[in-house]
Amino acid sequence: NGAKFWEVISDEHCIDCKGCYYGDSDLQLERINVYYNEANGAKYVPRAVLIDLEPGTMDSIRSGCFGQIFRPDNFIFGQSGAGNNWAKGHYTEGAELLESVLDIVRREAEGCDCLQGFQYVHSLGGGTGSGLGTLLIARLKEEFTDRIQLTFSIFPSPKVSDTVVEPYNCTLALSELIEFTDETVCIDNEALYDICYR
Numbered sequence: 001n002g003a004k005f006w007e008v009i010s011d012e013h014c015i016d017c018k019g020c021y022y023g024d025s026d027l028q029l030e031r032i033n034v035y036y037n038e039a040n041g042a043k044y045v046p047r048a049v050l051i052d053l054e055p056g057t058m059d060s061i062r063s064g065c066f067g068q069i070f071r072p073d074n075f076i077f078g079q080s081g082a083g084n085n086w087a088k089g090h091y092t093e094g095a096e097l098l099e100s101v102l103d104i105v106r107r108e109a110e111g112c113d114c115l116q117g118f119q120y121v122h123s124l125g126g127g128t129g130s131g132l133g134t135l136l137i138a139r140l141k142e143e144f145t146d147r148i149q150l151t152f153s154i155f156p157s158p159k160v161s162d163t164v165v166e167p168y169n170c171t172l173a174l175s176e177l178i179e180f181t182d183e184t185v186c187i188d189n190e191a192l193y194d195i196c197y198r
Helices: 002-012 026-034 055-063 086-091 093-110 127-143 166-180 189-196
Strands: 036-039 043-046 050-052 075-077 117-123 148-155 183-188
Touching: 002 043, 002 055, 026 036, 050 055, 050 127, 055 075, 075 093, 086 093, 086 127, 086 166, 093 127, 117 127, 127 148, 127 166, 148 166, 148 189, 183 189
Parallel strands: 050 075, 117 148, 148 183
Antiparallel strands: 036 043
């Protein structure tokens, strides 16, 4: 999930779970602004917006080791979830949250010295990652036409599937990814599962 991504990035940049730099490389500090904003007291805050249509995932991220490193107002979540339904993520519940998400993304973008693009980590099996995820990608492509849209998209697999509608969600999202992204890194959920449980 997105929290694990930030744990790995933080480790690579020698940022601890409180946002403090513990390394000794000038090169790391020179490139730290790719993923982080520097806050008061030499603290580094991920330039990230964390989104879900139900609060459970956000609660688990906040209570985890790296939960306090993120800006509290960059957690955006709904209450009802998308029910593993692309259309709910894209047209109803997700669409209701979209303006709040865009406001935070705009604020983060304005804080960049040289915005290159947007990077997404999302699943295509459920309703939030596939539906709201592709809605956000489409809107940001409209608003930031000359910026790169890169996704790391987790594709569902029948062997590790939670629901029978995952292939439909993925298919509906795929047409949006083809139209609005510059690059999509396709990640097989079954392969990830095998890596984790070897």
